[in-house]
Amino acid sequence: MFPAGHANSHPLIRKLESIAPLSDDERQAIVTLPMTIRDLNADQDIIRDQDRPSQCCLIIEGFACRYKVLPGGKRQIFSFHTPGDIPDLQSLHLQVMDHSLGTLVRSKVGFIPHETVQEFIRAHPRIGDIFWRDTLIDAAIFREWVANIGRREAYERIAHLFCELFMRLRAIGLNDGNSFPMPITQSELADATGLSTVHVNRTMQDLRASGLIKTTKKGVVTILDWEALQKAAEFDPTYLHLQKRAA
């Protein structure tokens, strides 16, 4: 889809450096972190609600999301995850999963036993802190989603999600100028924003008609007017707590 980008950099390094600086030593440790790599198809569950995982998973390539299916059958997506993310880091400290994790597209995923992660943190306490920091940023993103779904209308709500994805993908170098990969169906978008598929469809048409974004067939979104999109979404990136990038 997009060039894997800057091939000689480990996705976890790119991710962590987007939220905190790393030393050469720490980068070296990350590269040699042992993991079992697996290729997964689209729409496959990595972990399920109620599981008690004994390992963490690192997204190496692809896209994943956390979600839950409510008793009534409705689905809510909580977050989207990109290369470098460890979406189930929480399982280190919370035994039982309270939601599921699944792929959105064909993805490459690395599995690391909890024990290995614990040792790694003990050996590199600063990275342990960055892991904690990362889960805190996750929480900040959940809060922003609460506000987004609770207090913004469909148009602004979807615009906001686009802003967030763009900023996050750019932070790890997966953008291509103002374009970025977004292999997310409108039905998934609906489950993420608390809307119906039909309404997402109509709202996306509005966004396109306003000249804010453009979408191509293969799940690539281009932002045509970043200023206007941010304004429409009331987007303030503070909550992403991204590292200021060196000029």
Added chain:
Amino acid sequence: MFPAGHANSHPLIRKLESIAPLSDDERQAIVTLPMTIRDLNADQDIIRDQDRPSQCCLIIEGFACRYKVLPGGKRQIFSFHTPGDIPDLQSLHLQVMDHSLGTLVRSKVGFIPHETVQEFIRAHPRIGDIFWRDTLIDAAIFREWVANIGRREAYERIAHLFCELFMRLRAIGLNDGNSFPMPITQSELADATGLSTVHVNRTMQDLRASGLIKTTKKGVVTILDWEALQKAAEFDPTYLHLQKRAA
């Protein structure tokens, strides 16, 4: 309002023991943790969006909430906090506040410098892990709120919030049978559930008419039919990750 309950126990101890066991040693350390205690009136900000706090705050008595006011003037409440909570623990690792924290009623709050907390964690690494665990549970609660606001209707949504508050207050011993203090106005409830005040009002009337709950003037809620309330709310307490209480 309610008896401070089991007076000889530190609120932080009660809280932490509701999510993980503590050793005598650790309990002792918590009791001697130095902090500056202050009494705050209702509706006072403890920390504000964009602040860069240098201390953490522990709720000792009272109720607080995290919230954000959106540019358009709408408000979203993200969580409610009760005695024993350290709602801004995240500020240890995230410099800038992306939301505010304020009291709901007259409260007693303890302030602890970041440096003191860091030392404390270094001296008692297991408590450091419990702190991390606590912030992960916060995140789980945010996720549940996303699902609640995104995929449940007003009736179930408010019922769910009642279930959550009851379980959490009971876990720290602040319930009185099926009654618990809930000094939250309907307007605050609206900001927490993404509804309008008017609609919260009508929905509460429905909940009362269905015989699920009862409210008394002074902010006390009584659950009349716990089974039915849970069912109406699709409430599953897994996400609170509470410690099983010894029989």
Added chain:
DNA sequence: CGAGGCCTTGAACGTCGTCAAGTGGAGTGG
């Protein structure tokens, strides 16, 4: 060429928001 996703469209309906007004209790001050 057929099947299955995904996107799109139209129409009817419903939950919920907005506006506007009114009630009732708690605290204040004369």
Added chain:
DNA sequence: CCACTCCACTTGACGACGTTCAAGGCCTCG
């Protein structure tokens, strides 16, 4: 002790944003 004010709660009417149901079009892939 009685206005008076303030705030939380309540009610009614109306309209809007978004859902549901149902159907059709398009592209991809086997």
